[in-house]
Amino acid sequence: MLRNTLLWASTNPLLSEKLPRYRFVQRATRRFMPGEDRDDALAAAEALDQRGIDAMITLLGEDLSSRDEVDGVVRHYQEALSDIADRGITTEISVKPTQLGLEYGVEEARARLGELAAATPSLVWVDMEGSKHVDATLEIFKSVKEDAGNVGLCLQAYLRRTKDDLDALLPLDPAIRLVKGAYDEPASIAFEKKGEVDRNFVELTQTLLRARETGGGLPVFGTHDPRMIGEVSRMAYELGLGKDQYEIAMLFGIRRPEQARLARTGNRVRVLISYGPAWFPWYMRRLAERPANLWFVAKQIIG
Ligand SMILES: Cc1cc2nc3c(=O)[nH]c(=O)nc-3n(C[C@H](O)[C@H](O)[C@H](O)COP(=O)(O)OP(=O)(O)OC[C@H]3O[C@@H](n4cnc5c(N)ncnc54)[C@H](O)[C@@H]3O)c2cc1C
Numbered sequence: 187m188l189r190n191t192l193l194w195a196s197t198n199p200l201l202s203e204k205l206p207r208y209r210f211v212q213r214a215t216r217r218f219m220p221g222e223d224r225d226d227a228l229a230a231a232e233a234l235d236q237r238g239i240d241a242m243i244t245l246l247g248e249d250l251s252s253r254d255e256v257d258g259v260v261r262h263y264q265e266a267l268s269d270i271a272d273r274g275i276t277t278e279i280s281v282k283p284t285q286l287g288l289e290y291g292v293e294e295a296r297a298r299l300g301e302l303a304a305a306t307p308s309l310v311w312v313d314m315e316g317s318k319h320v321d322a323t324l325e326i327f328k329s330v331k332e333d334a335g336n337v338g339l340c341l342q343a344y345l346r347r348t349k350d351d352l353d354a355l356l357p358l359d360p361a362i363r364l365v366k367g368a369y370d371e372p373a374s375i376a377f378e379k380k381g382e383v384d385r386n387f388v389e390l391t392q393t394l395l396r397a398r399e400t401g402g403g404l405p406v407f408g409t410h411d412p413r414m415i416g417e418v419s420r421m422a423y424e425l426g427l428g429k430d431q432y433e434i435a436m437l438f439g440i441r442r443p444e445q446a447r448l449a450r451t452g453n454r455v456r457v458l459i460s461y462g463p464a465w466f467p468w469y470m471r472r473l474a475e476r477p478a479n480l481w482f483v484a485k486q487i488i489g
Pocket residue numbers: 312313314315340342365366367368369380408409410411412414435436437440441457458475476479
């Protein structure tokens with residue numbers, strides 16, 4: 187019930203507008219978001235870099251409603267890519283199709299993603315949003331992948347269709363970030379039980395690692411789950427893949443000792459840093475994933 191309440195809060199416009207104005211609410215987010223500005227995110231990326239951990243940054247905000255806003259997001263990321271090059275760090279960017287103008291059609295978002303890919307030699311990651319955007323997101327990704335090459339795509343293990351989507355993408359030798367999935371999806375299209383999602387995650391992991399063994403592409407496993415991380419390491423080892431052949435990705439502030447341990451033991455670790463003023467829906471989704479974090483939030487507020 188708590189999870190559903192948090193997911194409901196994540197889509198409530200009134201709460202989204204009012205709650206972030208309170209100082210105590212802002213204070214409670216610091217553990218998972220270094221700040222609202224790009225400089226805050228890049229300073230955090232630099233600090234991670236010094237500890238042997240790579241970063242990815244993402245400007246929060248989705249479903250943008252005007253072309254001016256879309257232009258602003260594209261400019262923001264272009265400046266971010268230039269800042270990243272100046273700082274000499276390996277940070278990548280991760281973008282949402284609805285931030286790139288998907289509202290105005292696949293062609294618009296495709297062109298914007300192409301502009302970002304052209305502005306960097308590094309991978310530009312495409313986040314996966316709610317299920318109604320999956321077809322368009324795949325189309326945009328495939329098109330820019332064929333033109334530019336340096337794009338990666340997030341796929342969600344909770345969606346029943348993902349196995350087929352992945353099979354169709356593999357001939358492109360894609361960089362794929364596998365996650366469990368963060369949105370509220372109906373049982374008709376998504377596995378609901380954690381055990382089912384985990385099982386699918388493990389099967390997709392196997393497909394990705396086997397593809398890595400024989401082809402190009404880069405598998406990235408975006409999870410904090412110790413069991414999933416254990417399965418990734420075990421399967422990679424059994425296939426004879428080195429630790430440099432895949433990445434483990436986690437969110438900023440979550441399981442920090444584990445991030446450090448993985449990096450120390452020779453794994454490629456990447457941390458996704460989210461920032462920006464539009465953090466409320468994203469933050470509610472994070473709490474919904476792990477309501478135990480509400481205790482942490484309460485402590486921050488009281489403290
Ligand atoms: C790098 C990255 C990128 C992502 N991109 C997307 C995306 O584009 N689209 C999308 O839909 N989703 C995305 N997600 C979110 C993802 O879909 C999951 O919702 C999220 O990662 C939680 O699932 P999990 O695999 O970590 O484990 P869960 O199944 O939520 O939890 C399993 C176990 O992991 C550990 N754990 C999980 N969360 C925490 C925590 N907060 N603190 C401590 N331990 C924890 C606990 O031991 C827990 O029992 C991304 C996640 C990451 C890490």
